[in-house]
Amino acid sequence: MDISRLIRKEILTQKAYAVEELSYSIKLDAMETPYVLPEDMRGFLMEKLRNVELNRYPEAGSPTLRARMAAHLDVPAEQIIVGNGSDELIQMLCTTLSGPSATALVPFPTFVMYRIIALNCGCQVIDVPLDDRFDLDLETMLAVIGKDNPVLTFLSYPNNPTGKCFDAGKVEEIIKASQGVVVIDEAYFPFYGKTFLPMLKKYDNLVILRTLSKLGLAAIRVGFLMGSRTLVGELNKVRLPYNINSLSQMMATFYLDNEQIFKDQSDRVRADRELLFSRLAGMKGIRPMKSDANFLFFCCDFDSYRIYEFLLDQGILIKNLPVLGNLRNCMRVTVGNPEENEEFLRVLQEFIVKQGV
Ligand SMILES: Cc1ncc(COP(=O)(O)O)c(C=O)c1O
Known part of the structure; x- marks a missing residue:
């Protein structure tokens, strides 16, 4: 057959x-961190891991971790989803928003998973090359937004593989012009420090992604999505109930306790x-x-x-x-x-x- x-x-x-x-x-x-945890912290962590009830399912939807992250970022917990790495969050976005005639807009070059996941979910992908300074070609992107009305636009900020942040003014122009969702992927936030997070209050179509992978915890696969209440509510319908295992939820809370x-x-x-x-x-x-x-x-x-x-x-x-x-x-x-x-x-x-x- x-x-x-x-x-x-x-x-x-x-x-x-x-x-x-x-x-x-x-x-x-x-892009992993070369450093492991200091020995005393590892001992302390082992003690915490001993108490994880491996016979039970994890907390569905990671409520404890979400509440901690909400306080940490000053974003309501209902506006946060925890994912099995940001990859899973990108997949939730594409599953929820794509359809046969949907398009996703991605600059080129950028993180390859935007394109791969969008295609897997049945989206058409429109790539717009960056300009010769590796910044966004605003004119072309706005033209695509006007003509093809992408359901998703992915912007890695800073961008992988070029390492540069796009001009923040251009990014905001794109958010303003889009009728679809604009995803600002702040995977490299720990090395840059500037964020679009405060703009969540201003733009309903803005989504911010963060991950623990680049700051020293790639093994636990934990990422965070912040977006409007309505969008997060819909995304939760496609999230698998136990998407973050108990060990990772515990480790991510440990990260918040020891962020320094x-x-x-x-x-x-x-x-x-x-x-x-x-x-x-x-x-x-x-x-x-x-x-x-x-x-x-x-x-x-x-x-x-x-x-x-x-x-x-x-x-x-x-x-x-x-x-x-x-x-x-x-x-x-x-x-x-x-x-x-x-x-x-x-x-x-x-x-x-x-x-x-
Ligand atoms: C821009 C960007 N976003 C997300 C990821 C993947 O993050 P995660 O490990 O949380 O799935 C990467 C990994 O290289 C990346 O470069």
Whole structure:
């Protein structure tokens, strides 16, 4: 039997998101934090984990965690949903808002999951290339909004993979002009600190996403969505009842109790980002961009595949972005700890010297 004839066209034409199994000792590809919790905190956490009732279902809808986050952000709990990472929240948005004739607007390049999830949910995706300063092409985006009336517009702020924040004035223009929902994904908020959250009171069609993944807790898969009461009410209809397991709910509350530890780690990453930037900027044939996030985007005068392989041969994994629209040979490196950054720079320099430039 040909099972594939049963599969929806949008799914058949996609490729599964592949996370390759590679051998490396320094992982700088996925914007994780290089730091683990201090030993005494881990002991304290283990004590808390012991008391989690593993025989019971988790709290449905994470009410305790939501109440804590509501107080933390000064947003009513009814306007917050907790997701299994922001990925799940993006999926809830697309499931709720998409339909056969619905379109989603995404800049290019940006975080790939917006496009993948929107397509999976049956949306048409309209990509608008960023301008040559990696900012939003406002004119084209407003034209698309006027003509195609997208149900969803996704803006990563700061943007992945470029690391830059879009002009805040342009973002607000887009929110104002849209009849659909505009999602401001603040995954990299810990490394930038500016937010559109206060604008929730002003715009009903605004949604803010945050995640614990980039600030040191990628393993627990917890993200937060903040939006209008009405939208959050509808999104809750598509949320699976027990979407956040008890261990993750407990860990996320632990994060809120101990936020300063995580903030200190993000501040270290932020300072090291500047050092890494200036060292990369001093290298022949490497053109890094200033970043507002915990990674740096750079284009090279060399074949980026060769750099990627050279680094991997020496145990260092970064992200290769060989073709990005008109750009060629770009790469993205996550800021690691000082030793990891140093090793990355040493091996990259070795590659450059070998080219004889
Ligand atoms: C802009 C952006 N949003 C969301 C995510 C994923 O977040 P989560 O781990 O919470 O699913 C990423 C991960 O790289 C990202 O770059």
